[in-house]
Amino acid sequence: MDNIKIMDNIKMMDNGGALSVDFIFTTLIILIVIGSILTVVAERMAIVGETEELGTARMLAENVAEAINKAYSGGDGHVISIALPPNINEKIYQIRVDPSGVFIEIDGNIGKAYIVPKRISNALNPTSTEVIMLAGKNYNIYNVKDTDGSNRIVITQI
Amino acid sequence: MDVKGVISIEYIILIGFTMGIIIMGASYIGKSNELNIAMSAARNGAIEGANVNSFAIYPESAFDDYMVRKPRLISQSSIKIIKIDYLDQGFNPTYKKRKIQLKIYASAPSVKGTGDRNSLGDRINFYVRKSICEAFGTQNQTNKLFNPAFSDNLLFTTADVQWV
Numbered sequence: 262m263d264n265i266k267i268m269d270n271i272k273m274m275d276n277g278g279a280l281s282v283d284f285i286f287t288t289l290i291i292l293i294v295i296g297s298i299l300t301v302v303a304e305r306m307a308i309v310g311e312t313e314e315l316g317t318a319r320m321l322a323e324n325v326a327e328a329i330n331k332a333y334s335g336g337d338g339h340v341i342s343i344a345l346p347p348n349i350n351e352k353i354y355q356i357r358v359d360p361s362g363v364f365i366e367i368d369g370n371i372g373k374a375y376i377v378p379k380r381i382s383n384a385l386n387p388t389s390t391e392v393i394m395l396a397g398k399n400y401n402i403y404n405v406k407d408t409d410g411s412n413r414i415v416i417t418q419i
Numbered sequence: 420m421d422v423k424g425v426i427s428i429e430y431i432i433l434i435g436f437t438m439g440i441i442i443m444g445a446s447y448i449g450k451s452n453e454l455n456i457a458m459s460a461a462r463n464g465a466i467e468g469a470n471v472n473s474f475a476i477y478p479e480s481a482f483d484d485y486m487v488r489k490p491r492l493i494s495q496s497s498i499k500i501i502k503i504d505y506l507d508q509g510f511n512p513t514y515k516k517r518k519i520q521l522k523i524y525a526s527a528p529s530v531k532g533t534g535d536r537n538s539l540g541d542r543i544n545f546y547v548r549k550s551i552c553e554a555f556g557t558q559n560q561t562n563k564l565f566n567p568a569f570s571d572n573l574l575f576t577t578a579d580v581q582w583v
Contacts, residue, residue, distance in 0.1 A: 282437045289441065293448060300456060304463045304554070311467060315474040319495065365476070372476035373486075373493050 314350040319372055321349070322365040325356055325394065326374035329363070329414055332402045333378040337412060339404040342419070347397035356394040358416060380407070384417035392416045450572065454505075454519070457551050457570050461503055464550025465523050468543035469498040472527075491535050498527045498539065501583055503547075514567070514574050521547060522578040540580030551575050 328341045335341075345356070354367035360381055363374040383392045394400055399419040407413050471477065475495045477485065485492045501524040511518040523543055530536055548565035552558045557569040568575040 282433075285437075286441065286444075289445065290448075293452060297452065297455060297459070300554070301459050301463075304460065304550070308463055308467050308470070312470045315470060315476050318476055319474045367476075369478055370476045371479055371482040372474065373482075375494075 310350065314352065314367070315370075315372075317349045318354065318365050318367050318370075319374075321345070321354075322356065322363050322372055322374040325358070326363040326376045328402050329358070329376045329378060329381075329416075332404045333376075333412065333414055335404055337404055337406040341402045342399065343402065344399045345394060345396055349396075354396055358392045358394065359390055378412070378414045380411065380413040382413060382415055384415055387415070394418075453570055453572060456554055457519070457573060457575060458503065458505065460550040460554035461521055461523075461547045461575075462500070464547035465500045465503060465525075465543055467550065468546030469500050469525065471546070472496060472539045472542055473498050485538075489532075489535055489538060491530065491532060492538060496527055496529050496539070498525060498530075500525050500543075511574060514569075516569070516572055516574045518567075519573050519575050520578055521575055522581060523547065524581045524583050526583055536582055537579075540582070543580055544577035547577055548575065 325343060328343045332339050332341045348354070349367055352368050354365060357364045357366065358376075358381055360379045361373075362376055365372050365374075381392060382389050394416065395418075401417050401419055403415040403417070405413050405415050472492075473496055475493055477492075482493075504522045504524070506520045506522065508518040508520055510516075523540075525540070525543060527536065527539060530539060545564065548561075548568040551568040551570065552561060552565045555570040558565070560569050561567060566576065
């Protein structure tokens with residue numbers, strides 16, 4: 262009778278011990294897996310933010326270039342208005358337009374979008390060949406006919 | 420008391436044995452986990468490098484150089500990371516760490532020039548090494564090109580990107 266009780270006790274302790282080891286081992290593995298996943302998720306989220314910044318900057322440069330090309334192809338007197346967002350991903354940026362293209366500068370990086378017209382100026386200085394467009398401002402893009410008969414793009418801040 | 424004593428010793432032995440296994444397992448898992456984290460960081464870096472190349476928005480010095488010598492890279496490209504392989508090159512006595520060489524396979528059908536592809540590949544490799552250094556906080560142990568990149572027990576180099 263006593264022997265049976267002893268065996269029962271041993272079995273109970275064995276079972277309890279086995280369960281605890283399983284639990285510790287499982288917890289260890291789960292912690293490692295969760296740690297790895299969290300690291301990957303955090304890194305991927307950072308990449309998504311950087312990609313969004315690059316993508317938005319590229320789209321903005323292409324939009325300005327598209328507006329300039331549309332105004333140019335629209336002929337004399339054609340006007341297109343464009344509103345620039347105040348920032349890209351909380352970062353300040355600047356757009357520079359000259360006859361070779363539209364350049365966007367953000368966080369030390371530069372991208373370029375191509376344009377068709379070769380004569381670009383701003384309203385303040387018609388002889389200038391470079392226009393700076395600032396974040397958060399609105400601009401009108403005009404197609405103006407010069408005295409020699411060729412067309413010029415004039416960009417003015419509204 | 421005898422009964423409890425016998426059970427208690429058995430239990431202690433069982434726990435001790437299990438702890439030994441766990442410690443050995445944890446050591447092995449820890450080393451494998453380090454390589455897993457590095458490979459994950461490498462993939463993140465490769466994607467980041469491919470994104471920078473795809474959007475064609477570069478640091479000023481690189482942009483100015485491309486404007487003159489590689490105008491194709493000023494326009495956007497479609498770049499896809501196919502896979503990342505690694506080759507264990509054994510223990511490196513100089514750095515006293517195991518050396519792993521990473522090889523990235525990528526596709527950029529719209530970029531044909533060898534020089535252009537080299538520039539794109541160099542940028543992808545740069546971001547791969549940078550990402551590994553950032554994952555392990557070892558930026559201060561390497562040079563400005565992050566070459567080689569270090570983890571706690573490994574060092575990483577990159578082979579030229581294989582364009583497929």
